[in-house]
Amino acid sequence: MIRSVPANSYDSTYCSVLGQMAVHGAMAGYSGITVGQIYSRYCYLPIHAITNQKGKRVNPKGRWFFRMQEATKQPNFTPDVPAVVEAHGSNAGDVLEALSKESSINEVLQAGDTIRRLQVVNLGDDFPSAKVTNSLKFPGEMAMGPDSWSTQTLMRHNRRDDRGRNYLQLLRSGPRKTLHFDPANSSAVIVTCGGLCPGLNSVIREIVMTLTAYGVKNVFGCIGGYKGMVKPETWMKLTPDVVQDIHKKGGTILVSDRGNPPHMDIAKMLQEKNIKQYFVIGGDGTQAGAFETFRCTKEIQHEVAVVGVPKTIDNDIPVLDRSFGFKTACSEAERAISSAYVEATCNSHCIGLVKLMGRHCGFIALHATLAARSVDLCLLPEMDISLPRVLSYCMHLMKTKGHAVIVVAEGCGDTLLKSSGERDAGGNKKLADVGPWLRDQILSYAKRMQQPLTIKYIDPTYTIRAVPANTNDSVYCSVLGAHAVHVAMAGYTGIVVGKVDERYVMLPNHAITKAPARRVELKSSSFERLMATTGQPNLAPGPGDDWALLPAAPPQRPQKPAPALP
Numbered sequence: 001m002i003r004s005v006p007a008n009s010y011d012s013t014y015c016s017v018l019g020q021m022a023v024h025g026a027m028a029g030y031s032g033i034t035v036g037q038i039y040s041r042y043c044y045l046p047i048h049a050i051t052n053q054k055g056k057r058v059n060p061k062g063r064w065f066f067r068m069q070e071a072t073k074q075p076n077f078t079p080d081v082p083a084v085v086e087a088h089g090s091n092a093g094d095v096l097e098a099l100s101k102e103s104s105i106n107e108v109l110q111a112g113d114t115i116r117r118l119q120v121v122n123l124g125d126d127f128p129s130a131k132v133t134n135s136l137k138f139p140g141e142m143a144m145g146p147d148s149w150s151t152q153t154l155m156r157h158n159r160r161d162d163r164g165r166n167y168l169q170l171l172r173s174g175p176r177k178t179l180h181f182d183p184a185n186s187s188a189v190i191v192t193c194g195g196l197c198p199g200l201n202s203v204i205r206e207i208v209m210t211l212t213a214y215g216v217k218n219v220f221g222c223i224g225g226y227k228g229m230v231k232p233e234t235w236m237k238l239t240p241d242v243v244q245d246i247h248k249k250g251g252t253i254l255v256s257d258r259g260n261p262p263h264m265d266i267a268k269m270l271q272e273k274n275i276k277q278y279f280v281i282g283g284d285g286t287q288a289g290a291f292e293t294f295r296c297t298k299e300i301q302h303e304v305a306v307v308g309v310p311k312t313i314d315n316d317i318p319v320l321d322r323s324f325g326f327k328t329a330c331s332e333a334e335r336a337i338s339s340a341y342v343e344a345t346c347n348s349h350c351i352g353l354v355k356l357m358g359r360h361c362g363f364i365a366l367h368a369t370l371a372a373r374s375v376d377l378c379l380l381p382e383m384d385i386s387l388p389r390v391l392s393y394c395m396h397l398m399k400t401k402g403h404a405v406i407v408v409a410e411g412c413g414d415t416l417l418k419s420s421g422e423r424d425a426g427g428n429k430k431l432a433d434v435g436p437w438l439r440d441q442i443l444s445y446a447k448r449m450q451q452p453l454t455i456k457y458i459d460p461t462y463t464i465r466a467v468p469a470n471t472n473d474s475v476y477c478s479v480l481g482a483h484a485v486h487v488a489m490a491g492y493t494g495i496v497v498g499k500v501d502e503r504y505v506m507l508p509n510h511a512i513t514k515a516p517a518r519r520v521e522l523k524s525s526s527f528e529r530l531m532a533t534t535g536q537p538n539l540a541p542g543p544g545d546d547w548a549l550l551p552a553a554p555p556q557r558p559q560k561p562a563p564a565l566p
Helices: 009-027 063-072 092-099 200-214 225-229 263-272 284-299 326-346 363-372 387-400 410-414 434-448 461-466 471-489 525-534
Strands: 033-038 041-046 114-117 149-151 166-172 187-192 218-221 277-282 305-310 350-356 377-379 403-409 454-458 495-500 503-508
Touching: 009 033, 009 041, 009 326, 009 363, 009 525, 063 200, 063 471, 166 503, 187 200, 187 225, 200 218, 200 277, 200 471, 225 263, 263 284, 277 284, 277 471, 284 305, 305 471, 326 350, 326 363, 326 403, 326 454, 326 461, 326 471, 350 363, 350 387, 350 434, 363 377, 363 403, 363 525, 377 387, 377 525, 387 403, 387 434, 403 410, 403 434, 410 434, 434 454, 471 495, 471 503
Parallel strands: 114 166, 187 218, 187 277, 277 305, 305 495, 350 403, 350 454, 377 403
Antiparallel strands: 033 041, 149 166, 495 503
């Protein structure tokens, strides 16, 4: 059954990129190679680099096996007498060494390139550490220390690529052998803020489970976002029994909300309740609030680890590979596009119009479009768009194909048309609803052109936000939650955890809140794939681009005279 199902949205996009890269390599004359993704970069490598060594297997002494044992709580089934392991293939290091040549870091780093280390704060610098030995039985390779640094993947596009790049060096997250806090004397609280996102409950569950594994007895969940942080009477006690199955449900059991009380009040409440670990799950605005609380805790000299798990369904957090919930959102968005395609192709003169999330970036719309491969027109907030050209192209599609599927990101509600400028309680700009507006514009122009047309409009926003995390996101959330606890127990504070170039790391909070949000690059390979997949033209305004460029309406058909009454 598993082998025969179609690829999900992530694998569908991944497969299309692999296929394109294979063709690019072949047309450039490369032979005897295979294509794959290593550290988030697509690359070529000799075929025998993978065929002359044994296949990848689960390492019973590795971190993923340890995570599996922690999740299942199964005992050790290793026999008393060690099994004889048969040799199979060559050692991976020997094979790759034979196929490679020695190089120097100076051949990769170019003039102007810099490597910058992002330092993080540890409570041991200001408070005496308990120096408790970690009681978790984890593999030795999982143990991280103060010198466990990870550098972003070095890259060079071609010989002419001489632009200077800044590479970040980040401290690895994960368990430490020595803890700053004594778990027996610790209390923790978890808060979720902002909009809903697939995976919130998965992160909450793993934080609670990992804290319990450490031996922390008092774990609380704050109800109602930051507003609930100053109302401790509403906090709920979280235990393994309470959170056992919450990852199967969408949303958050802690009831999210927007808006911030004074952060000094939150810091004083953490001090009053003697909270030692404070976990904040939310987007850039929420993490900016967490940073303010962190500064307030330093001001009042309260010893608490403030650790964030960044969340945004739009995937616009800078530096990180991706935010949790994004892959689930893309899968659900692809389903909405598939429904629009059925409507468009099974109804006469029909357009299926889908509005997808993406307030300031179009990553969900882009990736869902690439995965679906049935979209004729995709509009992103990053694009400079001429409405007359959009309408003209829609009529072209109806005349040539008889149907069309259009995807528009919600952020176009501040580009195609202007919003009111109002903001919600979380400080986010209220966007004009671009979906119904674009539908009405297309219908109005079709009527003017005497083009028969119906539009089936689909807005899956709240459906997408409310689903539980899919398999990939669920695992990702569990690792993020566990690593948040590991670094908190080690005394790191004012930080967030995430994955950068396939390595789980910690970053100072302001590394993501003070940096510009990530957006779709219009000169990137991803955007080029989008344009090639949809076949849409460049819709940017040009010189003299105006409504006058639209084709004139056809002459009105003569009305048949009404039959004379007898």
